[in-house]
Amino acid sequence: MRGGGLLLSVTRRLSRHFATDSAPLKKTPLYDFHVANGGKMVPFAGWSMPIQYADSIMDSTVNCRANGGLFDVAHMCGLSLYGRDSVPFLETLVIADLAGLKPGTGSLTVFTNENGGAIDDSVVTKVKDDHIYLVVNAGCRDKDLAHIGAHLESFKKKGGDVSWHIHDERALLALQGPLAAPTLQFLTKDDLSTMYFGEFKMLDINGFACYLTRTGYTGEDGFEISVPAENAVDLAKAILEKSEGKVRLTGLGARDSLRLEAGLCLYGNDMEQHITPVEAGLSWAIGKRRKAEGGFLGAQVILKQLEEGPKIRRVGFFSQGPPARSHSEIADASGEKIGEVTSGGFSPCLKKNIAMGYVKSGLHKPGTEAKILVRGKPYDAVVTKMPFVPTKYYKPPK
Amino acid sequence: MASRVLWASRAASYLRISTFNRAFSTVLKDLKYNDTHEWVKVDGDSATVGITDHAQDHLGDVVYVELPEVGSTVAQGANFGAVESVKATSDIISPVSGEIVEVNDELSNSPGLVNASPYENGWIIKVKLNDAAELDSLMDSDKYTKFCEEEDAKH
Numbered sequence: 001m002r003g004g005g006l007l008l009s010v011t012r013r014l015s016r017h018f019a020t021d022s023a024p025l026k027k028t029p030l031y032d033f034h035v036a037n038g039g040k041m042v043p044f045a046g047w048s049m050p051i052q053y054a055d056s057i058m059d060s061t062v063n064c065r066a067n068g069g070l071f072d073v074a075h076m077c078g079l080s081l082y083g084r085d086s087v088p089f090l091e092t093l094v095i096a097d098l099a100g101l102k103p104g105t106g107s108l109t110v111f112t113n114e115n116g117g118a119i120d121d122s123v124v125t126k127v128k129d130d131h132i133y134l135v136v137n138a139g140c141r142d143k144d145l146a147h148i149g150a151h152l153e154s155f156k157k158k159g160g161d162v163s164w165h166i167h168d169e170r171a172l173l174a175l176q177g178p179l180a181a182p183t184l185q186f187l188t189k190d191d192l193s194t195m196y197f198g199e200f201k202m203l204d205i206n207g208f209a210c211y212l213t214r215t216g217y218t219g220e221d222g223f224e225i226s227v228p229a230e231n232a233v234d235l236a237k238a239i240l241e242k243s244e245g246k247v248r249l250t251g252l253g254a255r256d257s258l259r260l261e262a263g264l265c266l267y268g269n270d271m272e273q274h275i276t277p278v279e280a281g282l283s284w285a286i287g288k289r290r291k292a293e294g295g296f297l298g299a300q301v302i303l304k305q306l307e308e309g310p311k312i313r314r315v316g317f318f319s320q321g322p323p324a325r326s327h328s329e330i331a332d333a334s335g336e337k338i339g340e341v342t343s344g345g346f347s348p349c350l351k352k353n354i355a356m357g358y359v360k361s362g363l364h365k366p367g368t369e370a371k372i373l374v375r376g377k378p379y380d381a382v383v384t385k386m387p388f389v390p391t392k393y394y395k396p397p398k
Numbered sequence: 399m400a401s402r403v404l405w406a407s408r409a410a411s412y413l414r415i416s417t418f419n420r421a422f423s424t425v426l427k428d429l430k431y432n433d434t435h436e437w438v439k440v441d442g443d444s445a446t447v448g449i450t451d452h453a454q455d456h457l458g459d460v461v462y463v464e465l466p467e468v469g470s471t472v473a474q475g476a477n478f479g480a481v482e483s484v485k486a487t488s489d490i491i492s493p494v495s496g497e498i499v500e501v502n503d504e505l506s507n508s509p510g511l512v513n514a515s516p517y518e519n520g521w522i523i524k525v526k527l528n529d530a531a532e533l534d535s536l537m538d539s540d541k542y543t544k545f546c547e548e549e550d551a552k553h
Binding site: 001002052056057058061253256257321322323325345346348375 | 434435436449453457458459461462464477480481482483484485487488489490491
């Protein structure tokens with residue numbers, strides 16, 4: 001078997017964009033807990049993270065949707081902006097309509113560069129008008145903090161009232177699946193049944209002061225829980241115990257399968273510096289007022305694409321043969337190249353190949369037939385709507 | 399995990415060979431192994447090739463096997479196909495040279511046979527050997543067992 005070593009080929013796929021060679025790997029507060037629970041640790045974005053535990057990636061993925069999964073995402077970077085001008089400041093850097101957000105709600109957003117390309121994607125929450133809480137990708141931490149920090153300095157120099165704090169004293173856990181809310185409800189007095197998708201609360205969970213967001217990266221109902229780092233292991237243990245083992249520790253391998261099934265972008269694969277949110281199919285995340293006013297980096301490029309349509313678009317595929325992988329070429333029936341796969345794999349829940357990639361506009365409609373080349377051979381593929389697996393976000397009754 | 403150990407014990411008693419059962423992988427005594435985790439079972443000038451229990455365990459659930467054509471040739475040390483798991487693709491490297499006389503078409507419908515039965519129903523190709531002397535450069539079961547231990551210790 002050769003793929004750069006068996007386990008290495010798996011990690012290489014996930015960490016290609018985020019490899020750091022020289023420094024020793026960072027450990028989250030749950031590192032020893034992972035190892036004690038059979039976690040297979042691999043390097044990811046400069047951290048030692050569990051790719052899976054004793055159960056297979058396939059079983060783990062299926063279990064998350066059937067019961068629930070608990071993920072250590074403490075490698076991701078949480079930060080807060082404080083001050084009267086937090087909202088206008090951040091609006092210069094992201095596409096979201098932050099002013100229009102109800103306090104205690106948040107959304108997926110994109111940090112853009114001057115060309116309208118994506119610097120990173122992030123879940124941003126307006127806690128109050130003078131407090132914004134956001135989480136950015138581990139692999140983009142240094143880049144994002146340098147970017148935000150530089151703009152913060154110039155904004156302050158012009159008299160703006162904003163400061164920031166990086167939450168390295170906290171750890172982030174993700175609890176996803178149908179048992180997420182019932183399990184968490186055992187650990188908190190707050191009524192979770194009235195907390196809907198995208199909402200945020202500061203509350204006590206298991207006696208610890210947590211930031212709770214009803215959000216996630218799997219398509220399932222669930223939460224991201226920011227807990228003081230010294231309480232992370234105890235919270236993880238409490239969650240697993242309350243679920244009587246039905247919620248399982250779940251690693252990065254399953255996390256990638258889950259997000260792919262949910263049609264969600266992985267920054268570094270499906271979104272990069274040269275890809276705009278419009279091309280990535282995230283126009284819905286650009287606030288209506290922002291589309292009219294602009295005022296964020298790269299707005300001129302993005303507004304033009306909204307008007308004229310982008311030249312390429314992100315789409316989903318079902319395909320035959322071996323699973324399509326990142327960088328596989330997409331061709332039309334006559335063999336001419338029309339795009340490239342950016343993420344792909346075998347769906348544990350659908351038991352078929354799924355992939356995401358970019359194709360020329362015009363060839364992006366569901367049902368469009370194409371060929372995907374794997375190891376030089378073309379295999380039938382068809383453009384498909386995403387999510388591949390229906391999402392279960394907890395929304396208020398209509 | 400439990401079912402694999404059970405299978406290994408049953409296979410062991412059926413084949414009347416000793417198996418070395420560690421928590422995660424089985425090594426069969428009368429096979430030869432290369433350092434990329436393929437096994438070969440020789441019968442005269444004909445050989446059957448597959449991937450080892452150690453290999454399938456590390457790969458995870460196999461979802462697709464790319465098989466070569468019957469009639470094509472393989473060379474020792476060269477790849478002749480690929481095994482796909484949920485997350486990764488791995489080349490299959492041939493431990494022997496020769497002409498492929500049969501491929502396991504069952505794997506097209508049931509790629510999971512590679513996981514469930516890596517030494518039996520999960521066989522991949524049958525080869526007419528060119529040069530039996532090539533087998534001398536392969537590892538026996540004891541050497542391969544030690545090789546796996548050393549490799550795992552590095553991770």
